Amino acid sequence: MSENEALWIKKAFQGDEHAFGFLIDHYQKPVYSLCYRMLGNSRDAEDAAQESFIRAYLHLKKYDPNRPFATWLLSIAAHYCIDQVRKRRLETVSIESLPSEVIEDRNIPYPEAKLRQTERDTLVQNLIMGLKPIDRAAVVLRYWHDCSEVEIANTLNLTVSAVKSRLYRSRQALAKSWLDMEKEPIPNKRRAHESPAL
Numbered sequence: 001m002s003e004n005e006a007l008w009i010k011k012a013f014q015g016d017e018h019a020f021g022f023l024i025d026h027y028q029k030p031v032y033s034l035c036y037r038m039l040g041n042s043r044d045a046e047d048a049a050q051e052s053f054i055r056a057y058l059h060l061k062k063y064d065p066n067r068p069f070a071t072w073l074l075s076i077a078a079h080y081c082i083d084q085v086r087k088r089r090l091e092t093v094s095i096e097s098l099p100s101e102v103i104e105d106r107n108i109p110y111p112e113a114k115l116r117q118t119e120r121d122t123l124v125q126n127l128i129m130g131l132k133p134i135d136r137a138a139v140v141l142r143y144w145h146d147c148s149e150v151e152i153a154n155t156l157n158l159t160v161s162a163v164k165s166r167l168y169r170s171r172q173a174l175a176k177s178w179l180d181m182e183k184e185p186i187p188n189k190r191r192a193h194e195s196p197a198l
Contacts, residue, residue, distance in 0.1 A: 009069055012060060020060070024053050027070065030145060031077045037140040038081035040129050048084060052077035067154070074145065075155040078137040085133040127177050135170045138163055 005026065011019035031052055036045035055076050056063075063072050128136055137156055141147040149167070153160045 005069065009063075009065070012057075013063075020057055023069070023073075027073055030070070031073060033144060034074055034077050034137075034140055035081055037125070037128060037144055038078070038133070038136055039084060040125060044084070048077065048081055052080050055080065068151075071147070071151050071155055074141065074147075078141065078155055082133040082137055085136070123178075123181070127174050127181075130177065131170055131173065134158075135166050138166045139170050139174075142167055 008019045008022045012023060032045055032049045035048035036042060039045050039048055056073055128139060134156060138152050141152045141155060149160050149163045152163045
């Protein structure tokens, strides 16, 4: 945590709304990214991110300054998203609903390569949506936010061994789903009157 961030947290503790606004600006992208990966669409992710910041503001006095603020904030967002996933059945994500900031890769120079990357991101997102909510949160925190197993354990109120187990099982499930998907035959879209060459 930087000195400036610690100062803003201290001021927010004292009720300074401007200071909390700085924290929102600073953490808006990681919180939104976590919510998007958990919920699968931008509208729900925006609502969840907003709700997460409201909850953080209302419960700021419960924050332990000895713990990283980012971990505490992502914990609030993760738990809110887990609750939302449990409350309703979510529809799968479509290419059109992916916000550009989530899939943007400036290192891909050609439109074809960018389309392939977008399709791959969509497939990965759909596979992640098939995981249990807590497993999904652990995977997103580990591979999109580079959280350590200890940080994930603190964020999700799990033991480190439970986190390791969940990550291992999730990787296995994602790999199996990916391989199963690649084995699926491409449907024959030829019309009855067309030549087999078409």
